[in-house]
Amino acid sequence: MVAGIKSSSIRQENDLISANVGDTVILRCFYEGDMVVISSWYKQTLGEKLQLFSTFYNNESDATFHHKFKDNPRFSVRSGKEVNHLRISDIELSDSATYYCGSTYNNIMEFGKGTIVIVKGSGSRNTxxxxxxxxxxxxxxxxxxxxxxxxxxxxxxxxxxxxxxxxxxxxxxxxxxxxxxxxxxxxxxxxxxxxxxxxxxxxxxxxxxxxxxxxxxxxxxxxxxxxxxxxxxxxxxxx
Structure with a gap:
């Protein structure tokens, strides 16, 4: 780490969130430090690799969603000074996963400890x-x-x-x-x-x-x- 750069400290508010199909959940993330350039969210479904969900640059007004999360009105991000909150509305079974909040500064990336989202509801195969x-x-x-x-x-x-x-x-x-x-x-x-x-x-x-x-x-x-x-x-x- 370069001297004089203060490390950000990321805190995800919830370890685990349980929701029913159709609910709205907000994954709250807080960080400290004014050197953060990019705030991001990553999603990891059970048994799969970590996948980039969204990024927010501090010189832009809106977050960018990636991969299959693009152009989906169910997802939104509120980012600003020391906050990076992910909102998922009309939640689906496929949203069950662990979500990690990340921040990038001076080419250093940090992650929060993650929030597990459990979505409960009837499966299409009556499981x-x-x-x-x-x-x-x-x-x-x-x-x-x-x-x-x-x-x-x-x-x-x-x-x-x-x-x-x-x-x-x-x-x-x-x-x-x-x-x-x-x-x-x-x-x-x-x-x-x-x-x-x-x-x-x-x-x-x-x-x-x-x-x-x-x-x-x-x-x-x-x-x-x-x-x-x-x-x-x-x-x-x-x-």
Whole structure:
């Protein structure tokens, strides 16, 4: 870093935002420092590469959207002194992703920690993701198995299932486990001619500690869609 240049500090207001199809969400991003030249947003869908979403130059009045996000009235950016807020209206299932706020100054680029957006709603293939409720007291040293059941119509292509955790405090959500395409975990409907199948995915958690507490989300990427369960909350009480 060149001497005399103050590093900007990026803060994304939310770690995780949950919305229903059709809602409007605002991803708020704040930064410090008057040397920022470009403010940007990046989108990363589960299992895919980071993709440039928008850029805003401090000498222009409007943000520029890139790739498939161009000319889409659902997206808008409010950028100005120390703010860079992304608004997504009439939200769709395809908007589920992690969004990173970035700033560029003196050829140095910084990113915020990211905001995970979970969009819930009916999929076009009538896919349902169910997570069970954990009853009873869980204490350090105990073991539990988190369960995710997916009811879906069969389709060509692979299915990927992800688990991630949203803890309390400073812990940021992140993928903790990925299931590949495991057809042996699926059973077809016993109804003759039915295209529906049920798939079960388990996440064993052994020798739990207080740091394992949080809400665990199951997400399935299949047939061009990404759907999320409602989450399983794991409360761990000290002995």
């Amino acid at each position: 349902t993701v169910l997570q069970q409720f954990i009853s009873g007291s869980v204490q350090p040293g105990d073991s539990v198995t988190l369960n995710c059941t997916i009811h879906t119509e069969t389709c060509a292509g692979e299915r990927s299932v992800y688990w991630f955790r949203h803890g309390s405090g400073e812990y940021h959500p992140g993928i903790i486990y990925t299931h590949g395409d495991r057809s042996d975990q699926c059973e077809k409907s016993p109804v003759a001619g039915s295209p529906t199948q049920s798939c079960v995915y388990n996440l064993p958690k052994r020798n739990l500690s207080l740091s394992d507490a949080g809400t665990y989300y199951c997400a399935v990427a299949s047939c061009g869609e990404i759907l999320f369960g409602n989450g399983t909350k794991l409360d761990i009480k000290g002995r």
